[in-house]
Structures are given as structure tokens and as C-alpha cells.
Amino acid sequence: MTATEQTTTGPGTSERTASGHAPAAAGAATAGTSPAAGAAELSGAARAAARALGDDALVLAQRLGEWAGDAPVLEEDVALTNIALDLLGQARTLLSMTGDEDELAYLREEHEFHNVQLVEQPNGDFAVTIARQLYFSVYQELLYAALAARGGELAPLAAKAVKEVAYHRDHAEQWTLRLGDGTEESHRRMQQALDGLWRHTGELFAPLDGLGVDLPALHEEWRERVAAVVERATLTLPQGPDRTPWAAGAGRQGVHTESFGRLLAEMQYLHRAHPGASW
Amino acid sequence: MTEQAGEPAESATGGQWPLWEVFVRSRRGLSHSHAGSLHAPDAQMALRNARDLYTRRAEGVSIWVVPSAAVTASSPDEKDPFFEPAGDKAYRHPTFYEIPEGVKHL
């Protein structure tokens, strides 16, 4: 038989356990262990930086969670949830290194979240979700690789997460190719999505104190990688400004877009309605 | 039942994605075995969908995907002329032969 014989690309699933996604039949049990068990609690600037990365992962997981049941095809429901679970696992590890994960997720207000604005952008149609995934996963892959190489408290997390994120990037690439080079309609939608989110990409590379990674230095590499995919997909890399001109700041400074308040309202309401309760 | 191998018989048109058979190697040293099937527009996506669907509890280290239409099956009802003749050739099996007690390593 002329099988499409290939070994799995991307990370082996056996390496995916520590992000809260369970091996064997132990879903509930693994999700229950403290994700940061054994991980060092951070302090000062490193702590703020880790928390910002945790916020990125948490907010994007929350957005992807909104897709559950509504994906274009059942297989894609499974794929998007896998990505969301990886991100939620990263978020739990990172937040737990800087405090109590649930207090941080459920009891902070908008301005106390330091995620980039890109991840809080609404899902839109499937093209918008894929464009957001492409921009963010290429960034996250570069970032985690640098963090893993650098050593330090975040290196173990980064070494594991970089494999997860490589798969997210691959997923986004595959879909970018298919939407860009699919039908006229999908091409138009994908180009619109890339253009629409472009102004939130510059912020990804603003310096982040305490991280120990030169983020601005990753910008060019990111642009090249994204451009390569976009071109293969017969699309055009957006040319407009990649950040908003508003001087008040952006996500990393705790300034967010309007829809973020609603995202938090939904995420936090139940937890806040029962102060002190455990779940 | 001899389908053309290679190109999926139902090509991915009109939004209908062809069916793929998924084979998973659960760990090194074992052969791939049939896990189930799924729909995908092409081989690349079939592989990824298979990874997400059939190995999300760490059930595999390697995956094959094959267009279902490329599978050639032995006979429609999976019995009689193909397999029955092998049934009476007991001499192919080691238990057919009687060896005196005490003979070792045989």
C-alpha cells in the first residue's frame, strides 16, 4: 500500500504531560496536581515578566475555549482544544510561579493583566483565529526557545512549552496555507484577518523587564518566518503600522481593548460571586 | 474490490473531505495497528488530525495515514476461498510434531 508513511511531526505526545494535559486515563488527576509543584517562586521583575507571559497564555486559552463545539469541522474542534489545553497548562505553571493561580486569574481587574492585546482580540471567523494563532505561535516559539537556551527559572517550562508551541505554529501554518491558497473567499478572509491583527503585532517585541530575553532582537526573525508562510499561502504581508499610536500604552502596561473587559467579566463572574469558596 | 490506489477515489471537492485510515504505533518495538479513521482534505492534515484524535492520551509514537479508498481488501465477505484452505495445513504449526520428552531446545 502506498501509505503516507511519516512519523508524527512536532512534539511527541509523551512530552505533553506537564501542561495539565494528562497521559493515560488520568485527566482529572493530573489537572489536579499543582502545575508549579517544585518550581521556584519568582520575585521582582522576573516575577512580573513571568506573570505577563502567563497572562498571554491564559487569555488566549480562554479565547480558544470559546470555540468549543463551533469549529468548522469536528476534527478541528479537537485540534483547537488541544492548543487551548497546552496554553492553559503553560498559564497555570507561569501564574503559579508568581502567586496563587486562581487568585491571579479570577480576582485581578483589567489593568492588572499584562497580556499583549493580540491574544485578547475576539475570535472573529476562523481566519481571524488562525491569523492570531500564526502571529502568536511564531512569537511564542522564538520566545520560549530563547528562554530555554538562556537557562534560569523559566528554562524548564520554556523547554517543554517550545515543543507544544511548535505544534501550534505548524497548525497555524497549515491552515494559513489552505485558507490563503484555497478559494477566493478564503483568500480574501485570510488576508483581511492578517491585515486586521497586524497593528497588534509590534507590541509582542517591546522590551519586557526581568525576562532576560532581548525581545526586540527577535522581531526580524519573526517577520521573516511569518512572511515565508504568508507568501507560500499566496498572501501579502501587511504593510501598515504594527502598533497603535495611542500613547497611553498597551497590554504590557495594563491597557487593553474594549472586548477584554467582557472576556474577564465572563471568566471571573462565578468565582467572584462566591468569595472564598473552593471549587 | 480493487480500488485504484494512490489518489483518493472521492476527491476533496465540494467541501467533502475523503476518509483516511489511521495506524498508530503505540510504542517502539511494536508494529502500527489500525486505530480508526477520520476525515481530512489531504495527507498532511490527516496526519495532524490523527495526532490530535488518536494520540491525545499519549497512545502513540508514530502514525500512518492511508486514504481509505487506497485499501484493497481481500474479499467482500472475508471468508471461504481466501482463508479456509489454510485451515487444514496443521503441519505448518510447531504443535503438529511429536517430540520425545526430554529433548531440549526444540
Next chain:
Amino acid sequence: MTTTAEPGAAPAQAGPDQDALDALLAEFDAAVAADSRIEPRDWMPDAYRATLVRQMAQHAHSEIIGMQPEANWITRAPSLRRKAILMAKVQDEAGHGLYLYSATETLGVSRDDLLDKLHAGRQRYSSIFNYPTLTWADVGAIGWLVDGAAITNQVPLCRCSYGPYARAMVRICKEESFHQRQGYELLLALSRGTAAQHAMAQDAVNRWWWPSLMMFGPPDDASAHSAQSMAWKIKRHSNDELRQRFVDICVPQAEVLGLTLPDPDLRWNEERGAHDYGVIDWSEFQEVLRGNGPCNEQRLERRRTAHDNGTWVRDAAAAYAAKHRKAQA
């Protein structure tokens, strides 16, 4: 290697004369009687095939419609741990739907056909999913009671006479036990939590208990398909047997939970060695089945919308595949 028949590849059944047909039927009956498995390319009576398609399609549809009431709480889960668990659970349901659609496709029907029939209201899904999830505790009640009832129903299906269905069920049952346990644990946390949490849990159990009992289907004497399905070993136990088993399992579990089951007639019957329980309101069951449940329209509409919104995406991937196959050739 057991091959899976591709849609449409089921052996043609027209042709054989009556004698040949009788011989095939005898062979089929003998295989079923001997607890052997029927495989996709085997000859099977049309009615057996039709029963399987109806039941497996309904089962698959139930898995994907069943994602909705629980996905309703993913974005509002009250802790990150619970959010991860719930996401993984809803994802499993998508996976189970996939396993079951694949198994159904071995009978020569395509998933697209099945989805079209679901969307047109011509095939059913389990009525239980036409009830709303009003509070967080409903997620727990679904796990404990609805998944519990489903497992009671499904474990015997692992020995169902149709091979692909039985194999899908083995995989599904393995994964389902996590679903039931997480639901029970969730309710336990609420029951032992604050007064408001306890009340939330009790309210959920009050609303889900009776619909869960209805999941086993009408009483044996009123069940349209039961007898033939039992003979074919598609079904292994009667509706009432399984319902009784479920009630007997739940009573002690409810005690540990510290919650009551909303049935004043529920009590141990020493003579029968089983619990007696109250009369089920089958008129409600029939109404929900007829489409008049609290969420029937909403569930189908959501499903149709998701499918319609995905059309351009599926088309794009198909177009891309066609282009690149041509380019390679």
C-alpha cells in the same frame, strides 16, 4: 488487517436468489448466536444494517450535541483546574463523536449524510441534551448522572455484535470513566462547600435525576426496537434492567455526596434486592422527543450555524488539496 469499507463499498445485496439468501441469513444468525462479530463486508440483513445506522448515528449525534450544554460553562469555570478538566472533557466528546461517525461510515453512509439528516431533524440525538445547564453544578450533575447513565448503557455495547461499533465503544468507555468521576468530584466539592454551593448542587441533582432515568428509554413493554435489537445482540440488556442497575448504583453514591435524590418513593426493597423508585413522567419524555423540550431548537440551530459557518473553511481546504494534488501529478 481488517479493512474498513469505504462509504458505498458495502457489498451489493441485490441478486442472490431465495435459497442463497436463506443460506446467508442462516450464516449470519449462526455468527450472532456464536457471539462472533459481524464485520463491515459481511452480508447482513437490511434491517440489521438500518438498525445499526439509526442507533450509531443517534449515538454520534448525541456526542456532538452533548458538547453544547457543557461547553456553555468552559469560559465561566470557577477555577483553572476545573477549566482544564472541562475543556478536556468536551474535547473527548468531539472525539467520541468522531469514533462513532467513523464506525457508522463502515456501513456505507457518509458523515456528511448523517450530519445533513441531523441538521434537518431527520435523525435524533439523546433527549437529555435538550435540557439546559443553568448553573455550574449542572456540569457536575451531567458528569455524575448523565455520563453515569450513558456508561451503564454503553458498557454492554462493547460486546455488541457489530465489530466496528463494539471497538469504538471499548475506546469510548475507557475514556468515559474520567467523565463520570470528575462530575462526582465536582458535586462533592460543592456539596461540602458553602451553603450556596450546596444548594446549587442539590438543585442540579433535582433537575437532572428524572431526565437521567429517561435516558434508558421507554419501559420494556413500550419500547419499539428493543426485542429485535436484543436478538441481534446489538443490545444486551433491556431498558428496565439497565435503569434498575443505574438506580441501585446511584443511591449509595448520593448518600456519600450528602445530596438527596428527588423521589419520595425511592426505597430499598428487601424482597427484590433492589430499589423501588417512583413513576417516571413519560409524557415529558415524549414531549421532549417531539421537539418541545427546553432547548431542542437552540441546540439544533447552534449546530447548523456552526456547520454553515464552517462551509467556506472546508471548501478552502478541499480546493487547496485538489490544486496541490494536480500540481504533484
